[in-house]
Amino acid sequence: MKQLDVLIIGGGPIGIACGIEASKKGLQYLILEKGTLTNSLFNYPVNMTFFSTSEKLEMGNVPFMSLSNKPTRTEALEYYRRVADHYDLNIRLYEKVEKVVKQEDGFVITSSKADYLTKNIVISTGFYDLPNLMNVPGENLPKVSHYYKEPWPYVGQKIIVVGGGNSAVDVALETWRKGAEVTMVLKDASVDRSVKYWVLPDVENRIKEGSIKVYYNSSIKDIREKEVFIHTPDGEVTIENDFVLAMTGYKPNFALLEQIGVTLNLDAHSQPCYDQANQESNVKGVYLAGVVCGGLNTREFFIENSISHAVAIIEDISKKIS
Numbered sequence: 001m002k003q004l005d006v007l008i009i010g011g012g013p014i015g016i017a018c019g020i021e022a023s024k025k026g027l028q029y030l031i032l033e034k035g036t037l038t039n040s041l042f043n044y045p046v047n048m049t050f051f052s053t054s055e056k057l058e059m060g061n062v063p064f065m066s067l068s069n070k071p072t073r074t075e076a077l078e079y080y081r082r083v084a085d086h087y088d089l090n091i092r093l094y095e096k097v098e099k100v101v102k103q104e105d106g107f108v109i110t111s112s113k114a115d116y117l118t119k120n121i122v123i124s125t126g127f128y129d130l131p132n133l134m135n136v137p138g139e140n141l142p143k144v145s146h147y148y149k150e151p152w153p154y155v156g157q158k159i160i161v162v163g164g165g166n167s168a169v170d171v172a173l174e175t176w177r178k179g180a181e182v183t184m185v186l187k188d189a190s191v192d193r194s195v196k197y198w199v200l201p202d203v204e205n206r207i208k209e210g211s212i213k214v215y216y217n218s219s220i221k222d223i224r225e226k227e228v229f230i231h232t233p234d235g236e237v238t239i240e241n242d243f244v245l246a247m248t249g250y251k252p253n254f255a256l257l258e259q260i261g262v263t264l265n266l267d268a269h270s271q272p273c274y275d276q277a278n279q280e281s282n283v284k285g286v287y288l289a290g291v292v293c294g295g296l297n298t299r300e301f302f303i304e305n306s307i308s309h310a311v312a313i314i315e316d317i318s319k320k321i322s
């Protein structure tokens with residue numbers, strides 16, 4: 001079996017950026033992606049618009065043109081597909097990395113389809129596969145979801161949106177505009193101040209006029225088929241309910257990192273240990289890129305500010321190999 005210079009785990013925007021840099025440097029590389037290309041973006045809400053402008057999401061000197069200055073999910077899916085196509089990236093889709101074993105001079109990677117030998121690994125596995133659970137009874141009922149695609153299933157339904165960040169606010173507004181009866185349950189005393197500045201007044205005004213109901217400083221206690229029990233500062237409240245959309249955020253899959261031996265800093269949002277100069281973790285030859293670098297602080301890194309990880313990593317690997 002031929003040894004690769006670098007195997008990149010995850011075909012999201014940052015895995016693609018790593019592939020581009022590796023291809024530019026003439027490295028023997030492979031990207032393994034467990035789903036479709038940019039699988040996380042594919043799973044985002046159908047009507048979502050990025051907060052970044054298109055040029056901030058560009059990579060590999062390929063211009064990103066979108067109809068308005070902030071691209072939609074569909075435009076981003078098409079852009080990254082074209083970029084991967086343009087660079088003829090060596091990428092295998094629907095192939096999940098399941099195991100990594102360190103050897104004296106590299107690693108053996110076992111995927112759902114094959115084994116590979118590689119000198120270096122980039123972990124760019126993102127954060128969108130594991131939701132932050134509420135850990136309450138009834139969370140596993142079919143009417144509860146931690147993901148949201150589009151408003152149509154919720155027309156005329158009584159829904160609870162849990163959370164007060166961008167995703168929760170987008171879901172509350174979109175479903176309310178399609179005729180859902182929306183109640184928001186927020187653990188804080190207000191909607192998150194980091195909500196997109198052009199959306200914040202919209203949700204605050206809908207709450208003020210009573211179109212969207214809200215329980216601040218509150219949490220879900222119990223979810224049943226027809227109702228939900230909520231802890232509020234004024235005591236427990238029971239409301240009728242058809243669907244719960246828990247927009248409580250997501251977290252990286254730490255199992256793979258821990259299996260490889262990457263140390264997590266439990267005092268700092270479980271942030272994995274790595275050298276900020278070259279993104280190499282405490283395990284030599286294992287590099288971290290993209291949102292996974294922030295640990296549980298999934299807002300620290302996003303596409304815009306992670307594209308540079310790809311450059312730093314591939315520069316370091318090229319130097320080692322030459």
Ligand SMILES: Cc1cc2nc3c(=O)[nH]c(=O)nc-3n(C[C@H](O)[C@H](O)[C@H](O)COP(=O)(O)OP(=O)(O)OC[C@H]3O[C@@H](n4cnc5c(N)ncnc54)[C@H](O)[C@@H]3O)c2cc1C
Pocket residue numbers: 009010011012013014015032033034035036037038039040041044045048049050051052095096097098124125126127128129167256289290291292301302303304305306
């Ligand atoms: C609603 C929403 C809006 C956003 N808007 C913006 C924005 O405007 N601007 C911005 O910069 N960022 C934005 N972000 C954040 C941004 O999408 C993420 O930070 C970005 O996707 C990170 O890229 P990534 O490649 O690190 O991870 P991801 O895009 O999550 O890619 C990781 C990939 O790894 C794959 N994978 C995971 N485990 C394995 C495995 N074991 N084997 C093989 N493959 C695996 C996954 O399937 C996935 O495709 C937004 C996020 C959300 C949720």
